[in-house]
Amino acid sequence: xxxxxxxxxxxxxxxxxxxxxxxxxxxxxxxxxxxxxxxxxxxxxxxxxxxxxxxxxxxxxxxxxxxxxxxxxxxxxxxxxxxxxxxxxxxxxxxxxxxxxxxxxxxxxxxxxxxxxxxxxxxxxxxxxxxxxxxxxxxxxxxxxxxxxxxxxxxxxxxxxxxxxxxxxxxxxxxxxxxxxxxxxxxxxxxxxxxxxxxxxxxxxxxxxxxxxxxxxxxxxxxxxxxxxxxxxxxxxxxxxxxxxxxxxxxxxxxxxxxxxx
Numbered sequence: 001x002x003x004x005x006x007x008x009x010x011x012x013x014x015x016x017x018x019x020x021x022x023x024x025x026x027x028x029x030x031x032x033x034x035x036x037x038x039x040x041x042x043x044x045x046x047x048x049x050x051x052x053x054x055x056x057x058x059x060x061x062x063x064x065x066x067x068x069x070x071x072x073x074x075x076x077x078x079x080x081x082x083x084x085x086x087x088x089x090x091x092x093x094x095x096x097x098x099x100x101x102x103x104x105x106x107x108x109x110x111x112x113x114x115x116x117x118x119x120x121x122x123x124x125x126x127x128x129x130x131x132x133x134x135x136x137x138x139x140x141x142x143x144x145x146x147x148x149x150x151x152x153x154x155x156x157x158x159x160x161x162x163x164x165x166x167x168x169x170x171x172x173x174x175x176x177x178x179x180x181x182x183x184x185x186x187x188x189x190x191x192x193x194x195x196x197x198x199x200x201x202x203x204x205x206x207x208x209x210x211x212x213x214x215x216x217x218x219x220x221x222x223x224x225x226x227x228x229x230x231x232x233x234x235x236x237x238x239x240x241x242x243x244x245x246x247x248x249x250x251x252x253x254x255x256x257x258x259x260x261x262x
């Protein structure tokens with residue numbers, strides 16, 4: 001058993017904002033149809049369920065990587081009562097997009113307008129997958145989705161990822177505000193031979209950005225993200241994702257807000 005030295009005190013944390021039941025608006029923090037390293041090609045297997053006894057119009061908003069999504073792709077669809085839609089390549093099939101981004105899924109009112117429907121009862125699930133190089137099988141991970149009403153991100157810690165010769169790690173940030181925001185991404189290692197590393201990431205409005213963690217070695221990688229300009233804690237989300245360099249096997253975690261001792 002290896003002891004881990006924490007960069008900052010982990011005493012108490014708020015609940016994860018991961019989806020716990022039906023909600024009128026849901027964020028998929030990372031989705032795509034994108035070529036990656038070492039023969040992998042990642043797709044998003046997404047399902048959207050309507051848990052109402054009547055049809056629901058929903059709005060899909062694509063939040064692209066690295067460019068503003070304020071005037072971006074909007075797709076409306078009608079989901080039957082107590083039914084759903086699903087695709088193993090949701091980004092390509094329903095949004096007609098390639099590359100990486102995030103998706104905001106919103107229940108709309110029945111008047112034909114763009115007003116959100118607070119009575120919406122949506123559930124969204126996601127599996128990110130790739131054909132496993134050199135085999136006929138796949139490698140995948142379940143990726144968390146979030147009810148926007150429960151987002152409360154304040155200097156989050158991303159824990160449970162790895163980076164070394166076997167694994168690479170990416171860090172993603174979703175900006176739901178109408179302004180460009182820069183963030184400091186701090187990496188810390190349990191290996192004392194590696195000093196902490198900071199890189200600054202700028203995220204356009206209504207967009208996401210994903211960056212590779214810097215060259216590092218950490219069995220217990222710790223990442224902390226700090227906004228460099230004002231943004232509401234309800235308007236941004238961060239995540240980490242590690243990928244096996246050989247098989248494409250991967251896992252992810254949503255940033256967790258760490259609170260000081262009482």
